Structure formats: structure tokens, C-alpha cells
Amino acid sequence: MDNKKVLGISIAAVIVLVVAIIATSYAVFTANITGHEENALTTGYVTMRCTETTFNVANTQPMTDAQGIAATNNAATCTLSSEMSGTMTVGYDVALTDVDADTPSDSLGEGNVKIQASKSVNSGAVQYLAGTSASAGKLISDTSIKNAAGTYDTSITGYKIDSSTVTGNSTIVYTVKTWVASEATGTNNTTTQDGECSDTTKTTQAACEAAGEIWGYRQRVSQAGGSFSFKLKVGASQVLS
Amino acid sequence: MDNTENKETEKVQVEVKDQEKNNHSALKLGLLIAAFVVLMAGVSFAVWRFTYTGSKNTISTGGISLELLESSSNVVTITNALPKGDTDGKTQTDVFDFAVTTTSPRAGNMIYTIALSKLSIDSGMTALTDSQVKVYLEDGAGTQLVAPTLISNLTNYQLYTKTDAHTASTQKITSKYKLRAWIDGQVDASNWTSSTRYQYKFKVTVSESGEI
Numbered sequence: 169m170d171n172k173k174v175l176g177i178s179i180a181a182v183i184v185l186v187v188a189i190i191a192t193s194y195a196v197f198t199a200n201i202t203g204h205e206e207n208a209l210t211t212g213y214v215t216m217r218c219t220e221t222t223f224n225v226a227n228t229q230p231m232t233d234a235q236g237i238a239a240t241n242n243a244a245t246c247t248l249s250s251e252m253s254g255t256m257t258v259g260y261d262v263a264l265t266d267v268d269a270d271t272p273s274d275s276l277g278e279g280n281v282k283i284q285a286s287k288s289v290n291s292g293a294v295q296y297l298a299g300t301s302a303s304a305g306k307l308i309s310d311t312s313i314k315n316a317a318g319t320y321d322t323s324i325t326g327y328k329i330d331s332s333t334v335t336g337n338s339t340i341v342y343t344v345k346t347w348v349a350s351e352a353t354g355t356n357n358t359t360t361q362d363g364e365c366s367d368t369t370k371t372t373q374a375a376c377e378a379a380g381e382i383w384g385y386r387q388r389v390s391q392a393g394g395s396f397s398f399k400l401k402v403g404a405s406q407v408l409s
Numbered sequence: 410m411d412n413t414e415n416k417e418t419e420k421v422q423v424e425v426k427d428q429e430k431n432n433h434s435a436l437k438l439g440l441l442i443a444a445f446v447v448l449m450a451g452v453s454f455a456v457w458r459f460t461y462t463g464s465k466n467t468i469s470t471g472g473i474s475l476e477l478l479e480s481s482s483n484v485v486t487i488t489n490a491l492p493k494g495d496t497d498g499k500t501q502t503d504v505f506d507f508a509v510t511t512t513s514p515r516a517g518n519m520i521y522t523i524a525l526s527k528l529s530i531d532s533g534m535t536a537l538t539d540s541q542v543k544v545y546l547e548d549g550a551g552t553q554l555v556a557p558t559l560i561s562n563l564t565n566y567q568l569y570t571k572t573d574a575h576t577a578s579t580q581k582i583t584s585k586y587k588l589r590a591w592i593d594g595q596v597d598a599s600n601w602t603s604s605t606r607y608q609y610k611f612k613v614t615v616s617e618s619g620e621i
Contacts, residue, residue, distance in 0.1 A: 216459040227471040229515040244466040258459075265462060276470055321460065346468055366478050366508040366583060377482065380549075382506045382585060384481035390474035390512075397467040404459040 212254030218246040218402050227393070228348050230280075233305050236347030237284055246342045246400050250334045257335050259320035260404035262287075262342055264327035267308065267398045276394025278308040282349040285329040288341045298329040307349065308398075321403025333407060344400065359388045471514035475521060477615045480506035490592050495557040498591040499545050505590075508549075509615050510583040513575045519617060521573070523586065525566040526612045534608035541596045542609045544568065549585025559593060570618065588613065 225242050236242065250258060268277055282305035285297040298313050299306045306313060308327070318324030319331040329344070364386040365376035376383040483506040493501075511519040525544070530536050539561035546555035546569055555569050573582040590611075592598075601607065 214457065216461075218461040218463065220463045222464045222466045223468070224466070225468045227515045228468055229470060229513070229517045242468065244463075246461075246463060260459070266465070270465075270467075276468075281468065321458075323460075344466075346466065348468060348470055362481075364478060366510075366585060373482075382478055382480045382483075382508045384479045384507075386476060386478040388474055388476040390472060393470040393472045393514075395467060395469035397465045399465055400463040402459070402461040406457045 212252070212256075214254075214256050214258065214406075215251045216248065216258065216260070216402070216404055218248050218400070220244065220246045220400060223346070225346075230350050231347045233282065233284075233303065233349075236282060236305060236349070237303065237345060239345070239347060242346050244344045244346065244400055246402065248340045248342060248402060250336070250338045252336055255335065257333055257407040257409070258404050259331070259333045259407045260402055261318035261321045261324050261328050262330045263316075263318060263324045263401045263403070264308070264313075264329065264344070264398040265324075265401040267327055268396050270397050271395045274394040275392055276348065276396045278314070278396070280348055280350050280394075281308050281396050282306060282347055283308055283313075283329075284345040286343050287330060288343075290339055305345070305347070305349070318403055320405050320407070324401065324403055327398075342400070346398075348396075357390045357392070359390075361386045361388075472512075473515070473519065473617075474510075474512040475519075475615065475617050476508075476510040476512075477613070478508040478510070479613070485588070485590050487591070492592045492594045492596045492598055494594040495543070495545075498543060498557055498589060499553075501589055501591060503589065505588040505613070506585065507588070507613055508583055508585045509571070510581060511573045511575070511617075512581045513573075514577075514580050516576050517574075519573045519575060519582075521571055521615055522567050522618045523569045523571070524614050524616070525560065525563070525568060526614045527566065528610040528612060530608040530610055534606050537592065537596075537607045537609040541593055543591055543593045545589045547587045547589075549587065551587070554586070568613075 222244055223242050228242075231239070246262065248260070248262070252258075264283075283298070284300045284305040286294050286300070287297060288294050294302075296302060298316070299310070308314065313329065314326055316328035317326060318328050330342070332340075334340070362385045363373070364384070365371070365373075366382040367376065367379060370376040370379055370381055370383075373383040483504055485503050485505045487503050509521060509523070511521065513519050523546075527539075540559055542560050543557045544555070544560060544563075545553075545557045548554055560566070568588075569586075571584060573584075575582065590609075
């Protein structure tokens with residue numbers, strides 16, 4: 169081939185190459201497509217609430233388990249309801265809190281008070297909790313209650329009565345019956361007095377005995393009462409999987 | 410011609426690099442958004458909490474007391490005692506009067522038990538046994554509460570158990586008692602002499618034995 173042909177072919181090849189490169193580059197720059205389908209995330213909701221009833225029993229006295237369980241004025245309840253629009257597993261703890269917080273130094277303490285704890289899930293059978301049963305309570309001071317820490321709420325460091333999970337709409341009724349199981353542990357106060365009448369309106373022996381009353385030496389042993397209180401606490405959080 | 414080709418080549422190379430940069434930036438942005446979404450989702454769910462602390466539940470006990478008032482004038486002090494039958498024993502004038510009072514603001518029963526507490530006898534005396542002494546208890550009105558009974562037949566020296574039913578209007582309940590004691594008529598006194606004296610001494614105790 170002569171030089172002119174070679175030159176012509178070379179120029180043509182370069183032109184083709186340049187065009188190819190330019191075309192390719194432009195093709196990369198224009199490959200920008202916005203999709204047609206919309207993808208969206210819309211939040212659901214999870215709510216829990218505790219609707220409770222409380223008790224205030226004054227001037228009670230030590231009872232047996234049977235008496236405490238049969239009593240009708242000593243139940244604290246928390247109707248725990250969950251409502252979810254989506255799917256989520258919620259773990260929760262139910263505990264006693266502020267235990268004897270108001271009167272920690274009086275004669276009635278957690279060692280004198282028993283509870284019977286139970287729950288019913290969606291109106292199902294009653295399940296007894298915290299080591300109690302249908303016929304037996306347990307002292308709040310028992311280490312199985314006192315030292316029971318929360319599983320899902322780490323702020324609960326004791327007095328937990330139940331840990332459980334819920335995954336949808338549900339209603340769980342918790343009931344804590346409470347009674348004094350033993351006399352307050354305060355020290356008895358003993359007083360003695362000589363020269364008293366069984367009718368305290370009579371102040372002399374003659375008047376006392378003339379009225380058919382007893383005059384003599386009186387010994388009196390007394391014990392002050394006490395008060396004990398607690399609150400119910402529910403702590404819940406999502407269980408991640 | 411060569412200059413033109415070089416310029417075009419350089420231009421193409423620059424544009425390719427820019428495109429690569431854009432692609433990398435887009436990839437980084439995508440990854441960043443994805444990470445942010447995951448982070449937000451994770452943080453949101455981890456933070457979800459529900460805490461409820463209810464109102465106070467209170468239970469309280471009232472103060473209680475148990476009193477024993479013993480007569481200083483009517484005390485059983487019998488000297489020169491000899492065996493006697495139940496009829497005489499029940500009507501003897503030597504009687505120990507005492508009263509027990511329970512106080513409770515609680516609506517419920519206080520239960521107490523009256524018992525005998527046996528004492529040591531005086532020096533120089535010989536002890537009578539539990540099976541030689543009878544006791545008899547009446548209330549303040551003279552109604553029999555415990556029939557004549559040998560002390561040996563009492564369980565743990567327990568004489569009588571009383572239940573006081575307290576209500577809001579009866580927070581203080583007082584019960585009076587009369588206790589008599591004598592040597593049982595079945596005791597053989599044929600060997601007793603003026604130099605061999607027998608004796609039995611006791612006190613009354615009252616203890617709360619429970620509440621209902």
C-alpha cells in the first residue's frame with residue numbers, strides 16, 4: 169500500500185475510535201433513571217397502660233393465710249393492657265416498689281406482711297406468682313421476692329413478682345392480696361401501777377370495792393401499731409431479636 | 410491533529426474520573442443513608458420504654474394491750490387448810506379477785522389464756538402435789554367458768570381461755586374473775602402433823618394466745 173492509503177486508513181480508524189469513546193462516555197453520563205415504584209415506611213404504635221385499684225386497710229390484725237386470702241378489702245390490682253398496630257415483642261416486669269417507704273422504722277415491716285400474687289391473661293386461668301399459691305402466701309421479706317430483680321427493666325432491683333412478654337393486643341390482670349401475717353415486731357411496752365381500780369372512775373380503794381370492783385396492782389403490756397405500704401410498678405421494653 | 414486527539418483523550422479521562430467519583434459518592438451516600446436508617450430504627454426500638462408506678466397501697470395495725478389487775482385485798486391466803494369437798498371449796502370466802510382487760514382498735518377477736526404459774530414453797534415446808542389441790546373459777550358475777558378441777562388435770566396449767574370480740578365501739582373489754590383453791594377432799598391428811606407443814610403456792614398469768 170502506498171503512504172496515502174495507509175494515512176487514510178489510520179485517520180479513519182482514529183475517527184472511529186474517537187467517536188466510539190465519546191459515544192461510550194456520553195452513554196455513561198446519561199444512564200440516570202428514576203424509578204416508578206414508591207417505597208415507604210410508616211410508623212405503627214405500641215401502647216401499654218396499667219389501670220389499677222388500690223387498698224387502704226386500717227387497724228387490721230395478724231391473719232392466717234386462709235384468712236388473708238379470703239379477705240376482700242386487701243387486693244391491689246393492675247389491669248395491664250397492650251395495644252399494637254404492628255408486630256413487636258414487649259418484655260415487662262411487674263414489681264412492688266416504694267416498699268414500706270413511708271414508715272420504715274415503725275413496728276410493722278416486710279417481715280410481718282404476706283402477699284399472694286396472681287395474674288390472669290386474657291381472662292384465662294389464674295396463675296400464681298412469686299412462690300405463692302391458691303392457699304399460701306409468702307412474706308415480702310422472703311429473699312425469693314425481696315431479691316428478685318427485673319428482667320426487662322433494670323431499674324427494678326428487687327420485689328419483682330413477674331416477668332413476661334406480650335406480642336400483640338392483650339389484657340393481663342395482676343392481683344396482689346396483702347395481709348399482716350404476724351404481730352408487729354416492735355418492743356412491748358410494759359407499765360405497772362399499784363393502787364388502781366378496775367373501774368377507772370373510782371380513785372380510792374373504798375369507793376372501788378364498795379362498787380364491787382377490784383382494787384390492786386395493774387400490769388399493762390402494750391404494743392404500738394404500725395403501717396406498711398407499697399406501690400405496683402410495671403417496667404417494659406422491646407425485646408430485640 | 411495530535412494535539413486535538415490528546416485533548417480529547419484527556420477530556421474523556423477527566424470525565425470518566427468525574428463519573429467514577431460521582432458513582433463513589435452516590436454509593437457512599439447510599440450506604441450512609443442505609444446506615445442512618447438502620448441506626449435510627451435500632452435506636453428507636455431500643456429506646457422504647459414503658460414505665461408505670463402506681464398509687465400507694467397501705468395496710469396498718471392498731472396498737473393493742475393486755476392488762477392484768479390483781480386485787481390486793483382478795484388474795485387466797487389460807488393457813489391451816491384441810492381437805493374439803495367441792496361444795497365447800499366453791500363457796501369458801503378465801504378468793505382471789507382479778508380482772509383482765511384487752512384493748513384493740515381492730516375489729517376482731519383477741520384471745521387470752523389464764524394459767525397458773527407454780528411457785529417455790531416457803532422454806533421449811535413440804536410441797537403439796539398438783540393432784541392434791543383443786544381450783545375453781547367464776548366470772549365477776551359468780552357464774553362458773555371452770556368447775557372444781559385438780560391442777561394435775563389442767564393442760565400446761567392452763568385454766569381458762571377467753572375470746573374478746575372487739576369492734577369499733579368496743580375497743581376495751583374488761584372481764585373480772587374469782588379464783589378459789591383448796592386441798593382436795595380425797596387427800597389423806599392422817600399423817601399430817603403440826604411439825605410437818607405442807608404448802609402450795611401459785612400466781613395467775615395471762616397471755617395473749619392469738620387473734621382472729
